[in-house]
Amino acid sequence: MLTANNLSYRYPGGETLSFPELTCAAGETRLLLGKSGSGKTTMLQLLAGLRAPATGSVSINGQDIGRLSGTALDHFRGQNVGMIFQTAHFIRALTVGQNLELTQHLAGKSVDRDRITALLEELDLAGKAGSLPGKLSVGQQQRAAIARALVNRPAVLFADEPTSALDDENTCRVVELLQRQATAANATLLIVTHDNRLTDIIPRQTRL
Amino acid sequence: MNLLWLSWKNLTFKPLNALLSILLFALSIGLISLLLSLREQADEQFDNNLAGINLVVGAKGSPLELTLNSMYHVGYATGNIPLKQVKAFFNPKHPIVADVIPLSVGDSYRGYRIVGTIPKILEWYDAKLAQGAVWQHDFEVVVGAEVARNNGLQLGDKFKSNHGIIDEGDENNIEHDDDFTVVGILAPGATVMDQLVLTTNQTYWHSHENHADAGGDDYAGHDHAGHDHTADHAPASLMEEDPEKEITSLLVKYRNASSFQALNFPRNINENTELLAANPAYEISEVRRQFDSGQRIFGILVLAITIVSALSIFIALFSSLRERRYELALMRTMGAGRAKLFLLIITEGLLVAVIGYLLGILLSHGILSVLAANVQDDFRYTLSPWRFLAEEGWLFFAALFIGFLAAVIPAVQAARTDIAETLTTG
Numbered sequence: 092m093l094t095a096n097n098l099s100y101r102y103p104g105g106e107t108l109s110f111p112e113l114t115c116a117a118g119e120t121r122l123l124l125g126k127s128g129s130g131k132t133t134m135l136q137l138l139a140g141l142r143a144p145a146t147g148s149v150s151i152n153g154q155d156i157g158r159l160s161g162t163a164l165d166h167f168r169g170q171n172v173g174m175i176f177q178t179a180h181f182i183r184a185l186t187v188g189q190n191l192e193l194t195q196h197l198a199g200k201s202v203d204r205d206r207i208t209a210l211l212e213e214l215d216l217a218g219k220a221g222s223l224p225g226k227l228s229v230g231q232q233q234r235a236a237i238a239r240a241l242v243n244r245p246a247v248l249f250a251d252e253p254t255s256a257l258d259d260e261n262t263c264r265v266v267e268l269l270q271r272q273a274t275a276a277n278a279t280l281l282i283v284t285h286d287n288r289l290t291d292i293i294p295r296q297t298r299l
Numbered sequence: 300m301n302l303l304w305l306s307w308k309n310l311t312f313k314p315l316n317a318l319l320s321i322l323l324f325a326l327s328i329g330l331i332s333l334l335l336s337l338r339e340q341a342d343e344q345f346d347n348n349l350a351g352i353n354l355v356v357g358a359k360g361s362p363l364e365l366t367l368n369s370m371y372h373v374g375y376a377t378g379n380i381p382l383k384q385v386k387a388f389f390n391p392k393h394p395i396v397a398d399v400i401p402l403s404v405g406d407s408y409r410g411y412r413i414v415g416t417i418p419k420i421l422e423w424y425d426a427k428l429a430q431g432a433v434w435q436h437d438f439e440v441v442v443g444a445e446v447a448r449n450n451g452l453q454l455g456d457k458f459k460s461n462h463g464i465i466d467e468g469d470e471n472n473i474e475h476d477d478d479f480t481v482v483g484i485l486a487p488g489a490t491v492m493d494q495l496v497l498t499t500n501q502t503y504w505h506s507h508e509n510h511a512d513a514g515g516d517d518y519a520g521h522d523h524a525g526h527d528h529t530a531d532h533a534p535a536s537l538m539e540e541d542p543e544k545e546i547t548s549l550l551v552k553y554r555n556a557s558s559f560q561a562l563n564f565p566r567n568i569n570e571n572t573e574l575l576a577a578n579p580a581y582e583i584s585e586v587r588r589q590f591d592s593g594q595r596i597f598g599i600l601v602l603a604i605t606i607v608s609a610l611s612i613f614i615a616l617f618s619s620l621r622e623r624r625y626e627l628a629l630m631r632t633m634g635a636g637r638a639k640l641f642l643l644i645i646t647e648g649l650l651v652a653v654i655g656y657l658l659g660i661l662l663s664h665g666i667l668s669v670l671a672a673n674v675q676d677d678f679r680y681t682l683s684p685w686r687f688l689a690e691e692g693w694l695f696f697a698a699l700f701i702g703f704l705a706a707v708i709p710a711v712q713a714a715r716t717d718i719a720e721t722l723t724t725g
Contacts, residue, residue, distance in 0.1 A: 141632065141719040162636035169634015176722060180625045182305075184312030193305070197634040239633075 092117045093138065093247050093279045097147035100133055107145060110134045111297055117246070120270050120280040122289055125299030131283045132251060134299065138281070139172055139249050140164050152246045169198035173240030173278075175250040179232040181224035187211070187235050188220030191242050198243045210238045214268065229256050237269065244276045251283045262288050302639070306646040313619075320615045321655045323608035328659025328698055330601045333666055334594065335690045340682055341590070345583050347490045350423045353556050354565060355577045356385065357548035362577035363585065369402055369548040370579050372412050372491055376404055376547045377575060383542035384574060385549055395564050397554040401537055401546045403503040406460045406475065408496050411446045413460050413479075415500040415546070417537070421485075423550070426492040430454055431483030437502040441483035443493040456481045460496075460506065475506045500537060500546055605701065612651050612705035616644060620709050627713050628721035641714040648706025649699055656698040660691060 095113040102108070108130045115121050125131045136142040138149050140156040148157050151171055159167050181190045191207045211220055214234040224232060233256060240248055250269060254262040266282075266289060273280035282289065290296065310317050348370055357365045360377025367374045388399045400423065403415030418433040420426075421441075431454045434441050442452050452458070457480050462473040479498065487493055537546075553561045568576035620627070627640055668684035 136719045136722070139632070141722070162638065165631060165636040166634055168632060172632075174632050180629055182308075182626050182629070183623075184308040185305075189308075193630075194633050197630060197639075199634065 092150075092152050093281065094150045095134075095138060095147065098134070098137055098144050098149065099146045100130070100137055100142065101145040108133065110137070110147075111299065113138075113297060115279040115281060115295075117279055118274050118277045119295060120273060120282070120293050121295040121297060122293050123281055123283045123297050123299065124285065124290070125283075127285060129299040131285075131299055135249055135251055135281070135283050138247075139174060140168055166199060169194075170200075170243060171246045173243065173245035173248045175233075175236050175240045175248070175253045177252040177255060179224070179229075179236035181232075181235070181239075183223070183225055186221050186223055187216065187227070187238075190224065190235070191220075191239055194239050194242050200243060207238075207242060210242060211235075213272075214238050230258075230261055233257060234265070237265065237272075241272050241276070244278070246278055248273050248278050248280045249283070250280070252286070253282065254284065254286050254289065259288065262286070263292070266292055302643055302646050303650075306643060306650050309619075309623075309643075310647055310650055316615050316619060317651055320608065320612040320651050321658065323604065323611050324652060324655025324698070324701075325658035325662055327601060327605040327608045328656050328694060329662035329666070330597075330604065330659075331694060332660055332663035332688075332691050334597060334601065335688055335694075336663065336667055336686070337682075338590075338594065339688055339690075340686075342587075343489065345587070347488075348424075349579060349583070350425070350490070351552060352423070352550045352579055353553040353561070354551035355548055355579055356380075356388065356551060356568065356574050357577075359573065359575045362575060363582050365548060365575055365577045366579045366582040368404065369550060370491070372404070372414070372495060379545035379547055380574060381542060382537070382540060382544050382546065384572065385546070386538060386542070388549055388551065389538050395553055395558070395560050396551055398552045400550040401500050402548045402550065403500045403545075404547045406462055406503070406506070408446070408458055408460050408479070409450055411443070411450075411494055411496055413440070413496040413498060415498055415503045417500070418497075420497065420550075421492070423552075424488065424490045424492045426488050426490065427486045428483050429486035431481070434482055434498050437499050437505055438477055438479050439482045440479045440496050440498045441485060442481055442497070443485050443495045444487035445493040446496055447481075447484045452481050452484070454481055454484065477506050501540070503546075504544055608655070609701050609705040612648055612702065613708065615651075616648060616706055616709035617712070620644070620713055624716065624721050627716045628718045631716060631718045632722070637714040640716065641710045644710035644713045645703060645706045648702040648710070650702075652698045652702025652705075656695055659698075660687075660694075 093113065093115040095110065097112070098110040100108050100110070110130070113121075123131055123134065133142065137144050140149065140159070144157070148155050150156065151167075154167065154171075156164060156167065181187070182193060185193060188207060188211075191210070192202045192204075195202050207220065208217075211217055214237060216231060216234055216238065219227060219231065219235070224235060227235060233253065237253070240250075248269065253269070254265055257265060269280055269282070272278075282293070350370075352370065355366050355369045357369060357376065358378030358380050364374055365377050368376045385401075387393065388396050390396075398419070400416055400420050404412060406413045421428075421433065428441070429444065431441070446452065457478040459478060460475045462475055479496070485492055553564075555561060565576035565578055568574050630640060631637075664684050664687075667682055671682035671684045674682060
């Protein structure tokens with residue numbers, strides 16, 4: 092469950108940007124569409140509590156994240172929000188498996204190796220748990236990043252251009268996987284994209 | 300899965316980045332620990348060898364040389380003194396002198412010095428016999444623990460002495476012809492006694508007369524005569540010997556070291572007699588003063604290295620932060636608070652410090668064990684290379700503090716990571 096009311100953001104330069112209302116039910120998948128430079132990423136960051144809005148509020152699972160501050164917000168994010176970025180980044184010194192373990196650990200959850208193994212298998216990364224992220228292909232890295240976003244069964248899953256680096260076949264697989272996982276966890280999936288391949292697959296769309 | 304583990308992973312992922320910091324830190328810790336150990340052990344050695352001796356009396360020359368030669372058995376004697384000049388010191392009713400020990404030095408056995416003296420010296424230095432008995436007759440010797448160990452000497456063994464202070468393996472030495480017999484071996488102590496060969500004062504006269512007499516033509520007979528002659532000698536009867544006979548020096552204990560007469564005693568001797576009197580405590584404090592000024596310069600060097608090593612930790616962490624900006628932002632999105640990122644970087648600084656500390660301590664004690672082998676021969680100075688000081692424990696906390704200090708600015712920087720900004724531009 093994700094809602095955003097009356098959101099606006101003032102850039103350090105003074106320019107202010109207003110964002111549309113947003114209400115997503117649990118288990119729902121929605122696309123956030125817009126040209127580049129339209130503020131898609133900024134809205135995503137507001138929704139994830141990575142930036143503070145000038146006006147308005149964001150609520151995740153009934154919690155107004157504007158009321159959380161500092162460590163409490165970091166902790167809440169770790170437990171309830173999964174994020175997938177345009178480019179996959181990892182803790183480079185840790186293996187894929189260790190990265191996922193760290194994700195569970197940082198969210199304050201106990202390390203669940205079965206969950207990690209199962210996820211990696213589903214994402215066609217079985218056997219890659221012991222590899223350093225730098226040794227994986229770009230597609231594998233992106234799937235590993237998805238595994239990391241999903242590992243804690245978040246209430247909301249934010250994906251920022253998750254398919255921009257993938258070919259058509261992988262795009263379909265990834266979107267299908269994201270949707271399946273989100274549905275299984277009853278999580279809201281919000282995909283920020285300008286990738287037209289996705290508009291045909293996902294009907295619920297909000298435009299900036 | 301904790302911060303320490305994560306820090307360790309980060310550190311070992313690119314080990315070359317941290318290597319310079321660790322080596323510099325190890326160097327600085329190593330030098331400090333080396334300095335502390337050397338000073339501590341030198342002080343101890345000096346103090347142990349003072350043995351309550353208030354005054355050293357010998358031939359005119361340098362008082363420092365006299366002290367070093369008579370008490371620490373390094374360097375050369377200032378000369379010899381005839382017994383008649385020092386008779387007064389042996390007077391049991393002497394108002395100032397409580398007790399006195401005569402020394403005759405100048406010969407050696409495989410680099411270890413042979414000292415002609417009386418058994419009382421063992422009491423003064425608190426030395427105990429491990430085996431055998433004290434020397435009573437000429438050419439009987441009691442050897443120090445180290446002399447016995449390094450030369451494999453046993454009770455009853457015989458050896459010949461070298462004339463002069465000669466290092467082992469010198470081909471051009473002059474050997475005296477008489478055999479010394481080991482009658483006792485000392486238990487190890489922390490004094491110079493460990494490294495001496497002790498015998499009677501009279502032994503020196505015999506062995507040296509041999510040379511002077513006849514170029515060593517009939518020494519077998521002479522040797523026997525010597526033994527027969529001295530069989531009657533108790534060492535205490537030195538005063539009954541020919542007053543023209545010479546010894547090297549006297550070690551003197553006062554009745555009351557703080558009395559007015561005692562304070563003026565050395566000056567009286569130096570001004571009114573042909574003898575030289577030196578206050579060993581004073582001479583040693585002079586040596587220490589020289590030592591200290593050397594240490595100060597060394598200390599500045601060490602300080603400079605420490606600062607550079609702290610800077611190097613700082614720079615290494617700071618530049619790794621630039622590369623890991625995105626990682627840190629990622630950790631924030633994964634639920635790690637600012638405090639956690641701060642602690643992560645601090646832990647990395649502390650890890651470098653701890654590894655550097657351990658290497659440094661290893662380095663310093665490694666150097667000490669190499670030094671130990673060398674200084675023992677040259678300076679009659681026993682080093683225990685693997686003895687650790689309480690100060691080295693404190694050094695550990697100092698190391699942690701430096702590690703913390705070097706990491707604190709990068710850590711603040713890490714804690715301030717702007718997630719949104721980093722993730723957008725990264």
